[in-house]
Amino acid sequence: MAHETLITLSLAILLLPLAGFVLLIFFGRRLPRQGDWLGTGLITVSFALAVTVLVQKLTQYHDETLGLSFSWINFHDVPLVGPLKLVLGVQVDNLAAIMLCVVTLVSMLVHLFSIGYMRGDVRYSRYFAYLGLFSFSMLEIVLADNLFLLYVGWELVGICSYLLIGHWYEKKSASNAAIKAFITNRVGDFGFLIGMLTLYATFHTFNLRELFEGIQRLPGDGQGWLTAAGVLIFCGAIGKSAQFPLHVWLPDAMEGPTPVSALIHAATMVAAGVYLVARTFPLMTGDALMVIAYIGAITAFIAATIAIVQNDIKKVLAYSTISQLGYMIMSMGVGGYTGGFFHLTTHAMFKAGLFLGSGSVIHAMHHALHRQNDHHTDAQDIRSMGGLKARMPVTFWTFVVFTLAISGVPLTSGFLSKDEILAGTLAFAGLTGHALIPVIGFLVAGLTAFYMFRVVILTFLGEPADAGRMEHVHESPAVMTIPLVILAALSLCFVFSLNPVDASGSWIARAVERPATVVPSVLAGPGAQEFEEGVRHFHWTAMALSLTVAGMGILAAFMTYSWKKINADAIAAALRPVHTFLLNKWYFDELYNGVLVRGLLGATVVLRWFDNTVVDGIVNGAGLVTRGVSFVSGRFDHYVIDGLVNLTAWVSGAFGLLFRKTQTGRVQTYVVLALFSVMIFYFIFRLG
Amino acid sequence: MGALEHVWGEFASWLPHVQLAHFLIVSALLFAFGLYAIITRRNAILLLMGVELVLNAANLNLVAFSHYKMLSLDGQAAAIFVIILAAAEAAIALAIVLNIFHRFQTVNVDEISSLKE
């Protein structure tokens, strides 16, 4: 297949979901079945094309980057700025090709699942339209070859996230969650924008390749600003991938429909942050990467600790997502480019599977509670579940596969990817001496295994919380279970690597190689060469350790919740302050609310005072001045002007009265007057 | 008789010799008096007397000029006409005054001012 054909197919992959969005938004309600087949069909075609592209790319153009660009805006000379040029385009390298498949696959499966899950929903066609728009936006992020186009896609996915989280906007908590997600993202995006513009100001281009070339040509010293630029760009990833401290929106985003959570908040949008770090990896200095690694590690730890005490199944999965994203970011930070991206791919599969599985469970629970006329019990609370294994086998077994994957049990894809990451952290610790990171990494691995198996046990195993409820629970329809099966199959290790214990020779490891850094060597972190050696060195150590901690986690879970050897409630009571702290999510929301929200509200009070007193005072003052002036003017008009007019009239009247006296009606008066006149004339002529 | 003539001569030389101007001044005074009567008198007939005085003054003026060779005899002729017209006018005026008396029961000119504003 020719070079140009691949580009054309990539563009088709990008634009088909957009077409779906446009059609569904305008005509959705008039189509039969409100057009769900249209959205699903288009994304399926996209997926088929994506697979084609991937296969072609890996077989024929394995080490090349294919691209297409055009100049959109070209102002040759703007005063004070200089030449202003915007060149847009797409690029398809291995990273992009794999992401295309991941995004379209998960999107397709979510479309399919939603046909069953969202049946009878009040805004059915609009939901599918937004799914299409989201797919388009995510694909744009994947295919962009310049930061500008990437930023456009970045913001678009933010909008779609807002629209989809707030799908049931009649519920106040849902609309609040949507706003929270958008605003928190925005905070991160602001940093991203600053970083982007810093780079533009220096190199006058957004194009990634040109940026890398430009950075490479920089002199060796005085480039400390590169660290700042890198960290600022990473801020976008902090927001989008729900890293500490901007992780607070993701748990609230669970207010949206579960398929949305699967698509956006598990598999794709949150992965965009990791993708961004991968794309801009060459321009990250060593210090920037250090920051990234630590933030990832901290995030992973915080989220894992919160997850172990949550009772809402979706909340557990949300915190699990945050934790796993922390893993990916941490991996990127330590230099484990391949491992981080690998985990992104595998995580997309099994996390989507976990969410869809939980969706299936929630769907069944809703149905059962509705039959019982029970409107109080929370359908998502794992404490009201139990023993669902018997009634929902497909859901159960697929869910188990996903759980094994996330816990890093051998023969799953998750095992391989997590292994890579942990080996990378050990290598990093060996190279730089930052030993805290691997410690956190392994600790979190253990916690992950623990809380995931807790969920499995409480949801599917054991005795049902309410026997009557169990009567009404049944397996979900095929449209919902088929995606689960597909994802479970993809969560097995063989998809990625034929060697179940070592993925370094797999197709994905060869396809996604860590790019060379372009920053001056004095600022760069540990090189790729040394890193690879470290990874190989620590490979078996990491595997042994990870298996150990995973096993301990699983064992702890069974002992506490299945065999009831350890009393969870007693521990919770004994460590009450710790338990409360974790249950309240480390009080992040309360902290932000108190400092930021209250602070802003306080500022608004001040501003309102200012507006009411000063500004309105000025306005009222102006009004009063006008009134005063008009009062004076009125008085002036009344007394002076009218006075003058009246005076004139009075003078006329007075003269009239005066001259009326000449009209005596007596001849003698007239004679006198006439004679006076004559005498006057005489004197004038005599004297003149 | 010599002393009488002497005194008479003394007295006579005091007075300026009568010239034209003297007659004219007399006529001016008569005219002034007549005018005053016209303007001032309330009784209509007394007003007419003033008119007669004025006319007489004019006549005197004419005759004086005539005598002092300024107007030959034309002055006297004019004076005759003035007298004629004065008579005619007096007749008519008195007829009118009698009419007014019938109408207003008074001949005070300021009481017959129906045209007053």
Place this chain on the structure above:
Amino acid sequence: MQLFDVVFYLFALVTIVSAGIVVFSRNVIYAAFSLLFTLFGVAALYVMLQADFLAVTQVLIYVGGILVLMLFGLMLTSRVVSVDIKGSSVQTAPALILVALVAGSLAGIFYSTWKSVPAASSAAVTTTPLLGTLLMTTYLLPFEVASVILLVTLLGAAFIARRKRKA
């Protein structure tokens, strides 16, 4: 000449004083009779100016006609029943000012302009035939017109003053 001057002053005084009484008297009868003396004084002055015909005419017509007519008028129009046949005057102040102005101006003109003019010959000529001739020749038209005026006056006065019949 001196006699002439004295006589002149005498008659001038009579004339002016009588005129003053005519004008200033509050008693209308006094005023009327003073007018008699004034007219007579003027006639005397005519004589001194050698206008003998005119003097006689003056006495005949003025005194005999007009004055009598005025007396008739006065008698007929005054409330003789009531004792006060008084005449009062109005707007004396402005009248005095005005008259003084007029008199002063006139006197000033006369005295300054025509003070010294040679006297006429004192030959006593009777002016009657001369006047007659003048009337018939040069002043024929005014003469005829004057007759017409007199006729009209006669008719008019008779008509105006007739006794109105109550309709």
